[in-house]
Amino acid sequence: MTWGSGDNSVARALLKLGGGGGMSKDMTKKKDIDQDALVLTQTKPKTKKPSMYKVLLLNDDFTPMEFVVHILERFFNIDHQQAVSIMLTIHQKGLAIVGVYPHEIAETKVAQVMEFSRKNQHPLQCTMEKE
Numbered sequence: 001m002t003w004g005s006g007d008n009s010v011a012r013a014l015l016k017l018g019g020g021g022g023m024s025k026d027m028t029k030k031k032d033i034d035q036d037a038l039v040l041t042q043t044k045p046k047t048k049k050p051s052m053y054k055v056l057l058l059n060d061d062f063t064p065m066e067f068v069v070h071i072l073e074r075f076f077n078i079d080h081q082q083a084v085s086i087m088l089t090i091h092q093k094g095l096a097i098v099g100v101y102p103h104e105i106a107e108t109k110v111a112q113v114m115e116f117s118r119k120n121q122h123p124l125q126c127t128m129e130k131e
Helices: 011-016 026-032 065-076 082-092 102-118
Strands: 052-058 095-102 123-128
Touching: 011 052, 052 065, 052 102, 065 082, 065 095, 065 102, 082 095, 095 102, 102 123
Parallel strands: none
Antiparallel strands: 052 095, 052 123
């Protein structure tokens, strides 16, 4: 098939194939008269970014500092030096943000930390809040 310039051969070819692929004959006739180029557009649905949640670790007087460092390394993939720094922030300021995640991931992280802390008989608190 040859693509004609300005003769609307695309619209005619579509009509031969069975009705113009969703175009009405009125639209095709109008296009034949106007001699305009046929433009087909496809719109993509816009996706919204998920809401993000901060995961926080809270200080207490009973959980050993080494355990907090272990939590940060194990569940948040933080290297040892940065984990020690975050642990000291938690100890001095009472809490620290240890990560920001979509809701489901933040919820899972909080649950994992809380379960691991309880299994090891530590009262460490981990919470999440909307950013």
